[in-house]
Amino acid sequence: MTRETLIYYLSEHPEIVNFRWSHTQSWGSTWSFLFTSIFTYVFLSLLLHLLLLPRRRPVPLGPIPALHSLFMALISVTIFTGILFSAAAEIRDTRWFWRRTKTTPFQWFLCFPLGTRPSGRVFFWSYIFYLTRFLHTLRTFFAILRRRSLSFFRLFNHSILILMSFLWLEFSQSFQIVGILMTTSIYAVVYGYRFWTAIGLRSACFPFVINCQMALLASNLICHVGVLLLHLKKGGCNGIGAWWINSVLNAAILLLFLNFYVNSHLKERRKNPSPSPEPHDHGAAKGNAVPATVEADLIGRGDTKDKDI
Known part of the structure; x- marks a missing residue:
């Protein structure tokens, strides 16, 4: 596939260029669907957890988790590439307007001009990213x-x-381009790592997933500060009301994650006050002889060194 063909299918295809977020045309675009789907996800998770309480052994899943990780890694790479090409195309097509408003491409990435509508290339990939959030919940x-x-x-x-x-x-919120680029890049790495370990290859000798989560949250925090500064400097960024909600929710996730991070490290230190890896410890982490396949199976547990992302 040539570069021109790739650019066409990722940023110039009519379905992408003419995309419009609409409650009547876009699947999953209504408030009722949003709250119903979240309630259903929580309810089914709790129900399945209660049904399996009497069962001591895990349910064998075979290659399903590995295939899911591979698919999520590939779709993350696709979304990252698609929104990057689409952002470049939008900059090319609207540069004339930005010169009148004295807006730079960097500012546009963080701060959409007031009146921006959820249509076009960038919002197509934002929509695809929204849909993949439901696939992401399968890890639960x-x-x-x-x-x-x-x-x-x-x-x-x-x-x-x-x-x-x-x-x-819904609100054509500023910051989403950078948010999607950062998230999909981290997801591509994390899910690629999960697929790597799920097929039995050697895992990292440090909490890889939790460090990726920390890097993503720190980057989000920096970008949120940038949006706020641009909002005050330029006289307004589009969707700033939704951005405030986004900031509060991100802060809640950050606090919960930091609480887990601190507790897990304290627990790790109590268990291993003086770690000393053995020379023959293939793929062990901090002196614990855990095979790569076993460690991969432990990723995502609240009582281990890695946390679900």
């Missing part, structure tokens, strides 16, 4: 079937991420 059911603990953080995090991606589209 994998975790329950594997007899891992069902944490409040997992349910809250996935539910809030669905809500925030909906708000991006």
